[in-house]
Amino acid sequence: MKVIERTVTVLPEHLDHLNHVNNISYVKWVQDIAIKHWEINLTEEIRNLFYWVLIEHNIKYKGEAFLGDTINIKTYIKSNTAVTSIRKVEMRLQKNDKLIIDSETNWCLISTVSKKPTRITQEILDIFS
Structure with missing residues (x-):
C-alpha cells in the first residue's frame, strides 16, 4: 500500500498543561494525515x-x-474488508526516530446517496496502492 508521510513541528498551541504535546493534537494529526491520504x-x-x-x-x-x-x-492502509479500512499511523521523533505514537483507525466507506455503508471499489483501492 502507498505510504504517505508528513512532518509537523510542535508549536505552543499543541501543548497541554504538562508542556508536552496534548493527546488531542495527536488525534488531530492522525485525522489530518488520513484525510490527506484520501x-x-x-x-x-x-x-x-x-x-x-x-x-x-x-x-x-x-x-x-x-x-x-x-x-x-x-500512514498506510493495513487491511480492508468489503466496507471498512484499517489505517495505520505512526509518529516518530525526527531527532532520534523514536516511535511515540502507534495508531490504528477503522474507517467505513459510506455512499453519499444512500448514507449507508458501501463496498470499497477497485478504483478506491487503487487510490491507496
Missing part, C-alpha cells in the same frame, strides 16, 4: 459518491514530544 489522488466523481466515517480509534502513546520537536508522521 484526497491525494481523489477524483471529483469519487468525492461526490463516497465519504469515510471513523468507527473505531486505537492509539498507543509510547513517548512524549515537546515544544520545537519535529515529528515524522507516516
Whole structure:
C-alpha cells in the first residue's frame, strides 16, 4: 500500500498543561494525515459518491514530544474488508526516530446517496496502492 508521510513541528498551541504535546493534537494529526491520504489522488466523481466515517480509534502513546520537536508522521492502509479500512499511523521523533505514537483507525466507506455503508471499489483501492 502507498505510504504517505508528513512532518509537523510542535508549536505552543499543541501543548497541554504538562508542556508536552496534548493527546488531542495527536488525534488531530492522525485525522489530518488520513484525510490527506484520501484526497491525494481523489477524483471529483469519487468525492461526490463516497465519504469515510471513523468507527473505531486505537492509539498507543509510547513517548512524549515537546515544544520545537519535529515529528515524522507516516500512514498506510493495513487491511480492508468489503466496507471498512484499517489505517495505520505512526509518529516518530525526527531527532532520534523514536516511535511515540502507534495508531490504528477503522474507517467505513459510506455512499453519499444512500448514507449507508458501501463496498470499497477497485478504483478506491487503487487510490491507496
